Amino acid sequence: MATVRKMKLGSQGLEVSAQGLGCAGLTDGYGPTKTEADMIGLIHHAVHRGITFLDTSDIYGAFASEILLGKALKGGWRERVELGTKFGISFGNGKGEVRGDPAYVRAACEASLKRLDTRCIDLYYQHRIDTRVPIEVTMGELKKLVEEGKIKYIGLSEASASTIRRAHAVHPITAVQLEWSLWSRDAEEEIIPTCRELGIGIVAYSPLGCGFFASGPKIVENLAQNDHRKRLPRFQPENLKHNKTIFERANEIAERKGCTTSQLALAWVHHQGDDVCPIPGTTKIENLNNNIGALSVKLSPHEMVDLESIVSADLVKGDRCGTMTSTWKNSDTPPLSSWKGE
Template identity: 50%
Template sequence: MTDLPNRRLGSLTVSAQGLGCMGMSHAYGPSDDEQSVATLHRALDLGVTLLDTSDFYGQGHNEELIGRALASPGRREQAVLATKFGFTNKLGEETGIRGDAAYVRQACEASLRRLGVDHIDLYYVHRVDREVPIEETVGALAELVKEGKVRHLGLSEAGADTLRRAYAVHPIAALQSEFSLWTRDVEAEVLPVCRELGIGLVPFSPLGRGFLTGRYKSTEGLQKGDMRRSQPRFAEGNLERNLAIVARLEELAARRGVTAGQLALAWVQHQGDDVVPIPGTRRQKYLEENVAAATLELSPDDLAAIDAAAPADAVAGARYDDGSMRFVNG
């Protein structure tokens, strides 16, 4: 075990860093289930309690994979299990979002079956359904809390007004949104509302989909089916400008004897005691690097130097294509 500290997401206690499990089933090309289960077990051994998945990742495969990992003796008790619902599309179909009360219950029951558990510790609205009042969605979730099927509620990529309306129906433990040195949208309006209401922030892609680690100098090394191949920040022209940011981070990291990824992740960890990033990886080597960043101390001078090396306005390209951006800040 490691001395990984705990943090609070509303009234929920979790490890200061979680594990994003999406890449074990979705978006980054083929993966190995045995390797993924070993990485999940290693994360729990290192004191990482928050495991993050969704019914959308691998069309249910990711939940089944985590269920398999947690079925080992003693493992369920070590984990704070977070999953999400809302996306309805299958491969080849247009993306749909549902947040109506009937679908909330249907999705939860299906996730419980795939995960092989009797309750979900943190259940997120993956994307807000703009056709359904958020009060209906959260009201249905509140019923699941009363029934003991869900312990805590969360939203993902929700706007400030939506957070207020949701919280008025039932306490919200966490908001999951993209947040890193190259995606800082939440700082202006959303994070202040989270702090006003006591909602924790769970940043996904805190390493910029791996870009801030310095491991990707082009898209040529990415596997077939990797979503990054089609993302604006990896496109020609934008890529070169963004690589210059990584080069500056690598210089700072070398002075500290750490990797650029560890420095970038430590920056996220230092944004508040209510911030719990969930870097994703399929490999134990990178898991261990990430966990080490959770206790890397940065001084005010260090943080200022990192901000200067990676100013928010220097990042080139949108974080998603136009189709995916439709579902952000709902």
């Protein structure tokens, strides 16, 4: 059984599997709670197949995902993987708050290290950008954590191009994580070119459109009440009725290629460049194997254009991130001169 190749992520020396595993759904937020034993088995199977880049966050499952990974990576497994996690979203006061102040950065990192049961995090991202704290202040604390050996590389997620530039000037950014799929392409305008100019790797989350390109419109029928996708605009009835045509046309191309629609959509992301690593998530070994198969799907320039023509921005109905506040999407921060904190 073929294994997943390795790739350079960014220009700072990090090497990861060319496809990662998004671990947001291993605990909750994507339907019914899964058994710990099954999810540890899934992680081990992924590593056996060559998927060694594991992506989590302290917010996934309210710390549960990190705890699960800490258990799964005992007994020599930790040395076989590249572990990425994130900080920046606090629910301590009962509602989501984005934070990037130095004290919070350090406390979050220490807590993640403990939950993950590791001495060092390979790639530590700011999950969302605190629009009240200059990015230079946040990066200053992250730089200290690198110097102390608690993290190896720094990443950002949902940051604007200007925020990425300012952060990179303080300490090199290894990767920017962003939503990128056939029907989420807003990052192509400014953010992705900025990453490439600066030698920053690109980690694509939700490369299957939150499962839409795996299941099509019927996905909504099987979503549990606690599945966050039930609230996404693109999955609302009035938009899904329109968007199903996109899936049907993509499925026609996949049938001609002899692959699944999900493999076709994932292959499209892989074909964006050698600096792109998609991190599809799943809780099923069958789906994991199917995702790995996307690496073998070759798309010609003509096929790429054909695919993109059926999923152009004006054909997709509904925003990609719903009613979230502006701080959750490609965010800027105030100038360093405005900072009055410690």
